[in-house]
Amino acid sequence: MVCETGNRAMEVVQQHVTVFCRSMVKQVDERRFDESRIKPSRSSSSSSSLNRDNSSKKMVLSRRRVSLLLGSALLLCFVLLQHTFVNQSRFFDEIQLQEQHAIFLKTETTRTPSTRTTVSSISSLRKLANNGDKSKQRPSQRMDTSQQGSIIVNDAATATSAAAADNDNDDNDVTPNTTTTTACWPWSYNSDEWWTHHPTWKRSRVNDTHYCYQQIQNERQAALYQAIYDAQFRNANCKDVFRRHMWSSGLGADFMNVNRGLYQAVLFRRPFQITDQYPWHYAAGKDDNLANETTAACPSRDMYCYFLPLSKCPLGDESSDNETLLDVFSTEDTPLILPTNKNNNKNSSRSSNSINTDTNNDEPPYRYHIGDEAVYQWIFEYATRPQTWLWRKVYEYTQTRLNLTTPCMVMHVRRADVIHHSDGFARRYFSIAEYVNASKRADIISPYDDDDKVAPPNIFLITDDANAIGEALTEFPTYNWMYIRRKRYKADEGGWEEQTPSRDYVFEMTTLLSILELAPQCSAIVHGQSSFADLVIRSMESRRRRGNDLKVARVDDNITIYDPMNLHFRNVSKEYHR
Incomplete structure (x- = not known):
């Protein structure tokens, strides 16, 4: 209906412009006809050649005036027509956007038909x-x-x-x-x-x-986010900034560094920023010979290829003036206290930058601790706020790459370089059977595999080892294994802290963030020691429904997790030919 009315309106405007242009052209034609009737005077042979020259000059000037008038008329018509078509295009663009939003808002209000949307x-x-x-x-x-x-x-x-x-x-x-x-x-x-x-x-x-x-409706979370923003932007003194380099380890370890930097920024009221000394290996190659490769996520080759800026302060070299600020775990037991200021204004805690325990409010101050899993997850979600293009990429990835069957369990199998950790921090490989047995002990998977009445479990397998997929499909063929099809190294062939086998850094980051979006669809997880597994668990915890407890099982319970002898477990990763 709206489009039909718009069409009729635009047709009327075009008709008026066309009539005007035709009248202009008609006037020009009539003037040119009148000018053509002016003939040089036929004088006698005694007429001077000067009169003939004057007559010729008048004809030339008259023709020029006619041409100029004609050109002006045509130019004016062209401008008017172009303006009409541009307005028409904009009009229909607006109509199209309005219709799109009408559809979107109609979808949003389907659950409550009586709700009025403004x-x-x-x-x-x-x-x-x-x-x-x-x-x-x-x-x-x-x-x-x-x-x-x-x-x-x-x-x-x-x-x-x-x-x-x-x-x-x-x-x-x-x-x-x-x-x-x-x-x-x-x-x-x-x-x-x-x-x-x-x-x-x-x-x-x-x-x-x-x-x-x-x-954000959670007042504690909103107050923390506002305090971080104030320390990093509103009240940031960039002359006093402290910087840390990105570790280029696992995603979980890297953001342990960033999370605690943001926490300390609020705690010490000093802005925090990352350095630009080295590329982040989730955005470009760590080695010098890979630093300028065409597959880099963006020219800056850092976390800001993907996420919103954390501070208004510039990147630079790593700080060296304060050892406490550079020690990630130095404030492990130091609480962060923010006043609520609820008596003055409901939202004043979101704009206040005072950090102390001496408040004049009836409400107790907000207390935070970096060891609190919910607080840690809040800071991680703040640090990893995706840019619009990446948010869209993750959404499309999760809609097309993998359709999880629920109820399901997450199985996180971390292998790759964990056996090569130095200083006695080497971890071992575990077989798929060991993960399955751990989940059975925790009553996540039924121990009665041979009972036809028990449906086979749906398992979302997250792993960095291509051999683990073949092992799962071969050793437990009746289980419903769900995994993202992507390039993976086999065992430790990628080397130390090499987390991007495809060398497509945007794809690798999109995959990691998509895993954090998909995993909360499941209600249980079995895993070993891993900072990324911790990210998955926090993501699942933060989105679970009340009353639906998250079941967690560990494959490395009751064993020594770190041991230099764990290198001998490399043979657990075997290639299966199917």
Whole structure:
């Protein structure tokens, strides 16, 4: 209906412009006809040649005036027609965007048909269409985006569902809020700049055309995020910045370093930043001969190829002025205390930068500890806020790469270089059978494998060893093994801390983040000592529903985890020919 009305309106405008242009051309033609009737005077033979020359000059000047007038008329018509077509194109772009959002919002309110959805500034979506698909630009191309063009949705259905999801976590006792504000954009719009400076918002719903943010309802989490932002941006004194280099180890170990840097930034009120001395091996090769390879995620070759900036302070060399700040574990037992300031303003804790225990509020201050799993997960989620293009890539990856059958169990089999750790920290390889037996002891998998009445388990196998997949399929063929098909090294052939076998760094990072999105669909996990396994567990814990306890089993219980003799367990990884 709207499109048909728009078509008729545009046709009327075009008709008026066409009539005007035709009248202009007609006038020019009539003037040219009148000029053509001017003939040189037929004087007698006694007429001077000067009169003939004057007559010729008048004809030339008249023709020039006619040509100039004709050109001006045609140029004016061309401009008017072009303006009409541009406006028509913009009009229909706006109509298309409105229809897309109408479909999106209709989907969001399906669960509560009576809910009324209000959208502000939807006409400004035309500006988004003119920006083009910015999400496809390279990560190194920084864009100055703003809140302009966003859609703010006061959607009770969306708000209630999202708040309820938060409320299902054990560490969150927030009652669902039906007035929660959600900000949504089409995927073609890059909101990195907006999210960087709105720390108390988090990722919310997504679909094939749009993505949304929601205000964080957990007051402790929001207060912590605001304190980090204040220390890193609002109140950051970059002359006092301290920097650490990225370890280029496993993803979990690397962000242990970053997490504690952010924690210490708030604790000591000194901004934290990473260094630019070495490339991060999840963005480019660690070795000098690989540093400039074309597969690098972006020219900066660091974590900011993927994630939002952590600080306004520049990158540089590693700090050397404060040994405490460089020691990752120096503040292991030091609590972080933030005032609530609830009596002054409900949201004042999100903008306050004072960090002390002397508050004049009735409410007790918020206390945090880096050893608290929920706090650690919050900081990790803050540090790894993906850029828009990566968020979309992870969403598409999880929709197409693997469809998990639930209920399921995660089995994390870490091998590769763990047997080569020095200083007595070598870990051993475990067989798939040992993981299965550990899960049976924990009552995750039924011990009655031969009972036809017991359905075979669905196992999401996460591993860095290609041999582990062949081993699982061969040794336990009745189990439903689910795994991501990708390039993997066999056993330790990749060498020390070589985590990117494909050399496609964007793909490798997308895969790791997708695993953290997929794993929470399962309700149990069996694993050994691994910092990435810890990330998976925290991700599963943070998204589990209340009343659904996460079952966890360890394959390395009751054994010595670190032992230099573990190198001899390399033969556990065997190649299976199927």
